[in-house]
Each structure stands twice: as C-alpha cells, then as structure tokens.
Amino acid sequence: MEKSGSSSTTSEPQLQRQEGWSNTKTDLAEQRLISSETWLQLHGLKSNKLTLKQILSQIGFPHCEDYVASLGRRVASRYADGLFPQLYRAEDGRVYNLTAKSELIYQFVEHLTQAVESYKQRMDWLTSKSRQIFGVILEQCITIVLDFGGILEGELDMCREALTMVLQEQVAHITNFNIIRVSQEPVKWQENATPVTKQSIAAAISWVEKLTIELTVSKVGCMDALLEAGKDKTIESIYYFVVGDVPEESKELLLQSALEIPYPVHTVSFNARGEGTIAFLKDLSAKTHSRFHAFAERTECVEFPAFSTKDGDDVMTWNSRKLKGKLPPGAGVREDVFLVWREMEEACSTLAQIQRLVAKPPKPDVATVDCGWSVILQSQKQPLLRLHRIQKTPGTLRLGCGNMA
Known part of the structure; x- marks a missing residue:
C-alpha cells in the first residue's frame, strides 16, 4: 500500500x-x-x-x-x-x-x-562465557581478590578455569591488573597493578593454575586481603571473587574493611550454598556503591577435548568455555541483561x-x-x-x- x-x-x-x-x-x-x-x-x-x-x-x-x-x-x-x-x-x-x-x-x-x-x-x-560467571569488567585498572575460604573439594579446577576465562576474555582488554589471594597473610601476584600484555596475562594464568586449597584461613584473612588491595593507589576498583559461603564471623569485618576502601568493591559470588551469603554480598555492594554478580555452576561438568586456538599458539580444553549455570536463589535478575x-x-x-x-x-x-x-x-x-x-x-x-x- x-x-x-x-x-x-x-x-x-x-x-x-x-x-x-x-x-x-x-x-x-x-x-x-x-x-x-x-x-x-x-x-x-x-x-x-x-x-x-x-x-x-x-x-x-x-x-x-x-x-x-x-x-x-x-x-x-x-x-x-x-x-x-x-x-x-x-x-x-x-x-x-x-x-x-x-x-x-x-x-x-x-x-x-x-x-x-x-x-x-x-x-x-x-x-555467556566469562560474563555469565563474572559479569562485565567496566574499569581499566583493577585488582581481583580471590577468597577460596568456602571452596569444596572438586571446585578448585572449575575456579581455575573460570578465572582463566576472565583473564583471557576481559582482563586482556583493560590496561592494568593485579590478583591477591586470601590467606593467613595476603598472597599477591604482583606488588601493584601491572600493565596488561600477552606476557602478563600468560603469567597470571600460570599463577592461577598453581593455586591450591588451604584448609585453614583466619577469619580476618579476607579483611586483610581487601585492605591490602585498597593500598594500591593506581587502581579504580576491586573485584572480590568469593567461592562458596562467607562465614558469619567474617561478615561484619568484611563490611567494615570494604567501607574503609576508597574504591568500589564489586562482589562476585561463585557457587554460594545459602541465600545468606547472596544477601550479604548484595548488601555489601550496595553500601559501597558497587556492583553484585552471582553464578551457580551446574552439578555435572561435561568433559570436552583439547583444541587449538585460531592462532594455533595455544592448546586448551573447552571445559572453561562450557561452564553452565544459573543465578542462585536470592540473586534476583541481572540488571544489565x-x-x-x-x-x-x-x-x-x-x-x-x-x-x-x-x-x-x-x-x-x-x-x-x-x-x-x-x-x-x-x-x-x-x-x-x-x-x-x-x-x-x-x-x-x-x-x-x-x-x-
């Protein structure tokens, strides 16, 4: 017409x-x-x-x-x-x-x-991929704090794979980064945030692949790691990656330390078992004017064969690319989606x-x-x-x- x-x-x-x-x-x-x-x-x-x-x-x-x-x-x-x-x-x-x-x-x-x-x-x-697990990194200079205090046996490999995805797919496209692990004393990959290069990403992945499970970590370990990350004056934000649940005795200390840090403390929950942890991390993010993200992995993990990347330089498994999961109970809808x-x-x-x-x-x-x-x-x-x-x-x-x- x-x-x-x-x-x-x-x-x-x-x-x-x-x-x-x-x-x-x-x-x-x-x-x-x-x-x-x-x-x-x-x-x-x-x-x-x-x-x-x-x-x-x-x-x-x-x-x-x-x-x-x-x-x-x-x-x-x-x-x-x-x-x-x-x-x-x-x-x-x-x-x-x-x-x-x-x-x-x-x-x-x-x-x-x-x-x-x-x-x-x-x-x-x-x-999909690292955005499903970690959300989207929006800043150019960050520190990722890893808290494996609530990790279960069998989850370590999945955490390594997830972090490798984040490094390759997102961190590789920003300018500076660092990684700190919660321990009896904070374990730092670098003293301060380092420039992103192919070599630094490869070195960080190698460091992540060597991470092990620590059976005992003090209740102030998470607080010390966050405060240590906050000392770096070059960063724009901190991403607090928490595996499993946050112990009740650590929550108040975590909140206090996050409020002392002059940067946003974005929280990422990986495989939380209870809604209490989700509620706490959402509250922490809200009080620090930061973002919250949550991911719950499926119970079965399908094994995939190794493959070569397009450039032919690396060989990796597709397990990291096939992480399947959902939003855990209490997480709510993802606002960005x-x-x-x-x-x-x-x-x-x-x-x-x-x-x-x-x-x-x-x-x-x-x-x-x-x-x-x-x-x-x-x-x-x-x-x-x-x-x-x-x-x-x-x-x-x-x-x-x-x-x-």
Whole structure:
C-alpha cells in the first residue's frame, strides 16, 4: 500500500542510521566492556530515532483536536477523514495521519528488525562465557581478590578455569591488573597493578593454575586481603571473587574493611550454598556503591577435548568455555541483561505496529517477530524476576511473563 505525501527518497539521517545498523557486529565487538546503560545510549531505540513516537513523526503527523466550549470536551478535526491512513497510538491516545510511502515504512521495519537482532546478540553475549560467571569488567585498572575460604573439594579446577576465562576474555582488554589471594597473610601476584600484555596475562594464568586449597584461613584473612588491595593507589576498583559461603564471623569485618576502601568493591559470588551469603554480598555492594554478580555452576561438568586456538599458539580444553549455570536463589535478575531485554521488548512491540502498516494484520495472538527471550516471574519468599531463553517458533512472538511454582 502506497501512501501519498512524502517522497520515498532516503534522507541523509536515514542513510546514516542504515549504515550504523549494518555495522552492528563491528560496534558490538568494539563496545563490549561497557555497561548496558552506556551500550543503550549508543545502540538504543531513542539514539537511533526508532521509538514509535520518533518513527510516527517521520512518516506522518498527529491528528489535530481542540476544545469546544459549547460541547465541553475536546473534538478531533474532520479535515483528514478518508484523506490519510491513520494509526492510533495507545500510549498517549493520539491519532496520527500517515503521509509516507510504503518504501519508507519498509525501511523502518528493516531497521527495527536489525535492532531486535542486536539486542538478542547483546543479551547472548552478556549471559555467556566469562560474563555469565563474572559479569562485565567496566574499569581499566583493577585488582581481583580471590577468597577460596568456602571452596569444596572438586571446585578448585572449575575456579581455575573460570578465572582463566576472565583473564583471557576481559582482563586482556583493560590496561592494568593485579590478583591477591586470601590467606593467613595476603598472597599477591604482583606488588601493584601491572600493565596488561600477552606476557602478563600468560603469567597470571600460570599463577592461577598453581593455586591450591588451604584448609585453614583466619577469619580476618579476607579483611586483610581487601585492605591490602585498597593500598594500591593506581587502581579504580576491586573485584572480590568469593567461592562458596562467607562465614558469619567474617561478615561484619568484611563490611567494615570494604567501607574503609576508597574504591568500589564489586562482589562476585561463585557457587554460594545459602541465600545468606547472596544477601550479604548484595548488601555489601550496595553500601559501597558497587556492583553484585552471582553464578551457580551446574552439578555435572561435561568433559570436552583439547583444541587449538585460531592462532594455533595455544592448546586448551573447552571445559572453561562450557561452564553452565544459573543465578542462585536470592540473586534476583541481572540488571544489565534486564535493561537490554526491556529495550528489545519495546522494539518488538514497535516493529509489530509498523509492520501492520504495510501488511495485513496478523492473526490473533500471533506477532511477526520472534525475540527468542522470555521473562518468568517466579514466586519464592519474594517474587524473583528471571530471564531465560525459549524455543523459537518462526513468526511467533514468545516474549512474556508467567508464574512458576
């Protein structure tokens, strides 16, 4: 259906937007280690003029109405009745007269489709490999404090693999780093944060691979390690990687030491057994204006054969790349994932409305996009919002909420 009015010629802003979306994969590769808020400022609907309101202003104009005193209510003008196709925008109750040709509307369908795909890619990236285990490192100079005090037999290899992933996939892309292990006395990999190079990453991985389990660690060991990390004036933040549960007698000491440190103390929980540890680490992060992340590994670990990297220089197992897990009870939804999911939900809704302008209305309960993600509202002691992948069905929008016992 062709709509009279504006020309179908692609404007310069539209060409720029088209070029921007065509470079989505490049942008994702370059902008990975940034927060979801920053990522959405670059790739969100509003910044690309793809919100429903922004699109409608480019393909039409709002239908005018005015207050008629004799009737005591607002009355819409009738000058456009039958002249323009119209669209009702439920968000503000306004009616828009559409003047654009179908070619221009098809361009917006394409841009929105590409936007949905980029959001799916971002969520896949956030919930895979080292980001699933550790979250996303946002600073350029950090110290990682390792607390293995609650580690169980058999978990050490998995911790080594997890930390190796973090070093290779994230730390390798920042500028300076250090590692300190909680012990009777803090064990430092380097005296202070050292520049990131291929050699320093390889040396750090070798150091991590030699870590062993210490059977007895004093209750002040974790506090001493954090305070030692805080002495380095070159760092921007500390990442406190905790395996298992935090002993009750250490919690108050940990909180006190974290509050004394002039840097954010981001907490990462690995395989916590109880919700008390999760609640404590979330509280510690909140009080230090830091971020919290949690990961619970699945019980079975599938063994994978060794393989060579693309460069052919190293041989490693794929065990580290196949860590599978979930958010532990009490962890709540990951905010960085939720923000992108919410943007994708808006994009799917807008896309469905714009598609209806150039095609026959879809059948009831069937939309024209499959976003591939859903949100489940799980009732426990308190509702827990969870994101998870769902089976794709071509042509069906499977994005919604539900209750899980």
